[in-house]
Amino acid sequence: MTAVEVENLSMSYKAPVRKGGLRAALGSLVKREYKTVQALDEVSFAIARGEVAGFIGPNGAGKTTTMKILSGILHPTGGAVQVLDNVPWQRRAVFLKRIAFVRGSQPVGGSQELTVMDSLEYQRLLYDVPRPDFRRTLAELEALLDLEPLLERQLRALSLGERMRVGLAMALIYRPEVLFLDEPTIGLDVSAASQIREFVSEYVEQTGATVLLTSHYMADVASLCPRLILIDRGRVEYDGPLAELSARLSPYKLIRISTQGDPTAFGEVVEKADGQWVLRVPRDEVAGTTGRLLQALDVVDLAIEEPPLEKVIDQAYRGGLR
Amino acid sequence: MADRRTAVYGGGIVKLLRLVGVGFSMALRRSVAFRINLVFDVLLAFTGLGTAVAAVLIVFTRADSLAGWSKAEFLVLIGTYQLITGLRGTFIDPNLSWFPETGIRNGKLDGYLLQPASSLFLASLSLSSPLALIQFVLGIGVLGWGIAGQSLTAAGVVSWLVLVVAGLVVTWALSVLLACLAFWAPKLQLDVFFHSAWQLGRYPTDVFARPIRVVLTYVFPMALIASVPSAALLRGPQVGVLVGGVLAAVGAAVLAGAAWRAGLRRYTGATS
Numbered sequence: 158m159t160a161v162e163v164e165n166l167s168m169s170y171k172a173p174v175r176k177g178g179l180r181a182a183l184g185s186l187v188k189r190e191y192k193t194v195q196a197l198d199e200v201s202f203a204i205a206r207g208e209v210a211g212f213i214g215p216n217g218a219g220k221t222t223t224m225k226i227l228s229g230i231l232h233p234t235g236g237a238v239q240v241l242d243n244v245p246w247q248r249r250a251v252f253l254k255r256i257a258f259v260r261g262s263q264p265v266g267g268s269q270e271l272t273v274m275d276s277l278e279y280q281r282l283l284y285d286v287p288r289p290d291f292r293r294t295l296a297e298l299e300a301l302l303d304l305e306p307l308l309e310r311q312l313r314a315l316s317l318g319e320r321m322r323v324g325l326a327m328a329l330i331y332r333p334e335v336l337f338l339d340e341p342t343i344g345l346d347v348s349a350a351s352q353i354r355e356f357v358s359e360y361v362e363q364t365g366a367t368v369l370l371t372s373h374y375m376a377d378v379a380s381l382c383p384r385l386i387l388i389d390r391g392r393v394e395y396d397g398p399l400a401e402l403s404a405r406l407s408p409y410k411l412i413r414i415s416t417q418g419d420p421t422a423f424g425e426v427v428e429k430a431d432g433q434w435v436l437r438v439p440r441d442e443v444a445g446t447t448g449r450l451l452q453a454l455d456v457v458d459l460a461i462e463e464p465p466l467e468k469v470i471d472q473a474y475r476g477g478l479r
Numbered sequence: 480m481a482d483r484r485t486a487v488y489g490g491g492i493v494k495l496l497r498l499v500g501v502g503f504s505m506a507l508r509r510s511v512a513f514r515i516n517l518v519f520d521v522l523l524a525f526t527g528l529g530t531a532v533a534a535v536l537i538v539f540t541r542a543d544s545l546a547g548w549s550k551a552e553f554l555v556l557i558g559t560y561q562l563i564t565g566l567r568g569t570f571i572d573p574n575l576s577w578f579p580e581t582g583i584r585n586g587k588l589d590g591y592l593l594q595p596a597s598s599l600f601l602a603s604l605s606l607s608s609p610l611a612l613i614q615f616v617l618g619i620g621v622l623g624w625g626i627a628g629q630s631l632t633a634a635g636v637v638s639w640l641v642l643v644v645a646g647l648v649v650t651w652a653l654s655v656l657l658a659c660l661a662f663w664a665p666k667l668q669l670d671v672f673f674h675s676a677w678q679l680g681r682y683p684t685d686v687f688a689r690p691i692r693v694v695l696t697y698v699f700p701m702a703l704i705a706s707v708p709s710a711a712l713l714r715g716p717q718v719g720v721l722v723g724g725v726l727a728a729v730g731a732a733v734l735a736g737a738a739w740r741a742g743l744r745r746y747t748g749a750t751s
Contacts (some may be wrong), residue, residue, distance in 0.1 A: 170748065250595035266590035270509050
């Protein structure tokens with residue numbers, strides 16, 4: 158069963174353009190010139206129910222635009238989209254009650270003077286959540302998100318990490334089946350970010366929700382998303398498992414060894430510090446090189462690692478995949 | 480069928496009223512918690528109304544009538560104006576003021592579009608600021624002072640009520656229309672203009688020269704907010720005025736709804 162189905166999705170808009178200088182500015186009063194910006198170009202993918210997919214790409218790649226279309230805020234200029242068998246931009250109430258779109262840049266909307274509990278209560282009414290369900294979900298969220306100390310506080314007085322927790326609670330109190338998370342850990346410190354990650358994975362495990370998540374932090378993607386969709390300049394450049402992406406992008410692996418000997422002959426040295434070495438070795442030679450290293454040197458410890466995801470992704474953003 | 484519509488489009492009127500009610504009670508609890516704010520709001524409301532009443536009292540030490548309006552009639556007018564201003568400040572202003580900035584540029588509208596209820600309702604009526612009701616209460620006081628000793632007819636009172644409601648609907652529609660301009664001209668901020676024009680409502684339209692009177696009655700109907708209902712209360716109902724007021728309210732509301740839908744189509748990119 159698919160939860161999200163996107164077929165040849167395109168989005169273009171006309172943006173006014175003018176050259177610098179007063180003359181051009183005055184000229185644009187009379188005759189406007191527009192440039193068509195292709196934000197999305199024939200994007201296709203499908204996400205099964207219960208799947209967690211990471212949606213990555215450089216700034217301006219079209220991630221947020223896609224999310225806005227999938228959650229019904231924007232109409233695309235072309236293509237077909239079905240989310241839970243609904244066309245999102247018809248914005249039917251029955252559909253809106255089954256999805257949530259949470260943005261890390263503005264996790265909680267609404268009146269900032271309200272307390273967290275008041276805001277949750279308002280959500281209950283707005284989304285027609287029956288009281289017993291509300292109480293049960295709230296108890297779960299309290300435990301998972303450590304909400305208890307926040308309930309009586311005003312929204313505007315919350316820290317960024319707290320706002321994100323509250324934003325998630327407000328979105329999840331009506332138990333949406335599909336979750337669009339746009340950079341949920343942006344600006345958070347290491348422990349706040351990992352708390353959010355743990356929470357998302359627990360929620361998915363408990364409810365079987367479908368998640369599409371964008372992030373620039375590879376830690377988010379690596380820990381949450383078995384599958385990655387990489388888009389760049391409005392096109393899908395990769396769609397598949399994370400491990401395969403790094404294999405495709407980086408033909409090397411890293412061998413980390415502790416030894417008193419000198420392993421420079423066995424591969425390119427990437428790092429070296431007090432008897433700790435990191436060698437870069439082509440993927441298909443890893444087994445052979447490891448064997449020779451163990452024979453030739455007195456090795457205390459040895460580990461084979463994938464290149465850091467950050468590096469791999471950086472390479473993809475800069476150079477593309479082809 | 481009605482039930483199905485409700486289930487699909489998210490909201491019978493009962494749910495919307497409950498949302499307003501809950502929003503109001505939350506806002507009330509929050510505002511009484513700030514005692515100093517409360518004191519200042521009461522003081523401000525008193526001063527604003529006090530100066531308006533004082534001006535009238537001073538004028539009427541020198542004259543018995545102004546443009547055909549007696550002192551008592553002027554008080555009724557000021558009371559009615561204050562009462563509508565209070566309701567507007569309570570239920571309308573907290574929503575759409577500075578819409579280009581807060582609604583569109585800061586993305587509040589995106590949030591409303593995600594919620595399962597009418598976006599026009601959420602954007603224009605869901606928030607309230609209960610302290611502004613102080614003006615409403617003071618307005619009733621001045622109104623009472625004005626009508627004391629006057630002979631009122633039941634028909635006059637009913638038509639006053641109808642016209643006040645019509646005036647409120649027109650006020651709501653005007654702020655929606657002004658907000659809708661932001662969909663086409665996001666940098667245009669006309670709130671200041673609206674608030675200044677609103678001030679004209681506190682005078683009977685008869686004091687203005689004819690061209691201004693026509694504008695205030697038909698184009699930017701500030702006359703509807705106080706002059707027309709007050710005249711109906713004191714001088715008895717006129718069928719033409721009543722029908723006109725109700726039609727103006729219906730027309731303005733329909734226009735506001737249409738402008739909102741057109742604006743949203745533009746905002747969400749459904750036009751291109």
